[in-house]
Amino acid sequence: MTARPTSEVFTAAVTLTPAEPEHFDLAFTATTQPCPWPKAYGGDLVAQAAAAAMRSVADGKTLHSMHSYFMRPADIGADVRYEVELLRDGRGYSSRQVRAYQHGKPVYVCLASFAAGEPGASFAAEPADLFPDPEELPSSAAYLDGRDGGTMTEESKGYWSTGRGFDMRHVPGPVYLTVEGKQLPHQAVWIKPFDPLRSVEGLSDAQRDQAALAYVCDYTILEPVLRVLGLPWAEPGLVTASLDHAMWFHRPGPVGDWLLYVQEAVAADTGRGLGTGRFFTRDHRHLATVVQEGLIRTT
Numbered sequence: 539m540t541a542r543p544t545s546e547v548f549t550a551a552v553t554l555t556p557a558e559p560e561h562f563d564l565a566f567t568a569t570t571q572p573c574p575w576p577k578a579y580g581g582d583l584v585a586q587a588a589a590a591a592m593r594s595v596a597d598g599k600t601l602h603s604m605h606s607y608f609m610r611p612a613d614i615g616a617d618v619r620y621e622v623e624l625l626r627d628g629r630g631y632s633s634r635q636v637r638a639y640q641h642g643k644p645v646y647v648c649l650a651s652f653a654a655g656e657p658g659a660s661f662a663a664e665p666a667d668l669f670p671d672p673e674e675l676p677s678s679a680a681y682l683d684g685r686d687g688g689t690m691t692e693e694s695k696g697y698w699s700t701g702r703g704f705d706m707r708h709v710p711g712p713v714y715l716t717v718e719g720k721q722l723p724h725q726a727v728w729i730k731p732f733d734p735l736r737s738v739e740g741l742s743d744a745q746r747d748q749a750a751l752a753y754v755c756d757y758t759i760l761e762p763v764l765r766v767l768g769l770p771w772a773e774p775g776l777v778t779a780s781l782d783h784a785m786w787f788h789r790p791g792p793v794g795d796w797l798l799y800v801q802e803a804v805a806a807d808t809g810r811g812l813g814t815g816r817f818f819t820r821d822h823r824h825l826a827t828v829v830q831e832g833l834i835r836t837t
Contacts, residue, residue: 543679543700545731547571549738551582552589552749554620561637562623566590570614573701574693577611580780583618583646585753587636589738590620591650592745599632599652600790601748606648606783612640630654662788662824663816665726665800672728672796675707678714687715688772698771704754705730713761713770723766723803727758730796747793751817751826752785755799759830762803763811767834775837781810783830791825809835 554566568586570578584606592601612618618640625633631653638646679699698714707728711718731750738746760778769776791797801815815828 541700543705543732545703545733545735547701547703548585548731548750548753549736549746551753552585552738552741552746554586554589554593554740557619559621560619562621562635564590564594564622564624566593566620566622567617568620569617570612573614574691574697575614577779578614579756580608580783581753581756583608583612583638584648584756584783584785585749586618587620587638587646587648588650588749588752589741589745590622591634591636591648591652592749593740594622594624594634595632595652597627597632597654599654601650601745601787602653603651603786604648604752604784606646608646608780608782610640610643610645611779612638612645616640618645625649630656662822664822664824665798665816665818667726669709669726669728669798672707672730675709675728678706678712681712682714685715688770689774689776690715690772694772700732702754702757703732704757705732706758713764715772716770717765717768719765721766721768723762725758725762725765725801727761727799727801728796729754729799731793734794743792744790747791748787750793751787755785755815755817755826755828756780756783756830758799759801759813759815759828760811760832760834761813762801763806763813763832763834766803767806767811769834769836773836777833777835777837779833781831781833784828786827788824788826791819791823796820797825806834809833
């Protein structure tokens with residue numbers, strides 16, 4: 539009997555254990571989650587660093603931006619140590635640096651900024667196109683059922699289908715085995731946790747939901763670049779890796795119902811590609827914006 543898909547992989551990833559700091563002011567450890575690749579999923583590091591930074595701010599300010607670099611591959615299923623430096627605490631804003639270490643070496647670093655918030659005018663971009671409702675689209679599991687090809691294994695097929703904690707439905711179709719649809723520099727993905735997100739010790743539900751966006755955003759942010767280049771994930775010889783990442787949180791919103799993740803390829807050259815993404819609720823509230831550059835290598 540196949541296990542029921544669950545979002546617990548995410549909440550397990552962002553459950554941190556306090557530790558004695560060795561370099562900065564606060565420290566936590568967290569464990570990278572299983573995946574079928576040689577290195578840990580980059581979203582683990584982003585979300586774990588976000589959780590560590592949020593746990594260092596005690597005056598009610600809200601995370602509004604993160605800027606990250608991935609320095610080394612992280613091992614799967616191994617502890618990562620997050621050291622938090624308290625750079626500044628002002629009335630309106632607070633700043634943190636988070637460095638992640640594994641086996642004594644830095645693997646990831648980010649700066650995070652927190653805002654108290656204040657009255658001001660409001661504007662929110664809306665999706666430029668109309669997209670099919672998620673209920674009209676196949677899940678990854680339904681799409682992959684009975685399909686094979688390229689470098690796909692049963693392990694990777696299972697991971698794409700149910701192992702990532704979130705149901706993902708692509709517009710146009712996925713880029714797992716082939717590039718479904720035209721080679722266009724844009725796509726959208728409907729995203730929803732497989733089941734309600736569990737509470738995470740040390741985080742409020744609103745902070746957990748921000749960490750969820752930071753976690754899930756990295757799964758597909760390079761896909762519009764792959765799409766326009768005609769490269770599916772199962773392309774023999776394809777190697778990808780996250781290089782740097784920036785994320786802005788514009789307004790709060792629960793991560794429980796379907797979210798629309800609208801993505802676009804910006805550039806691809808000399809083995810790197812840049813993608814952007816924006817998260818919207820079903821009623822078109824713009825929650826967050828992501829920009830990421832990644833290694834895209836074909837051998």
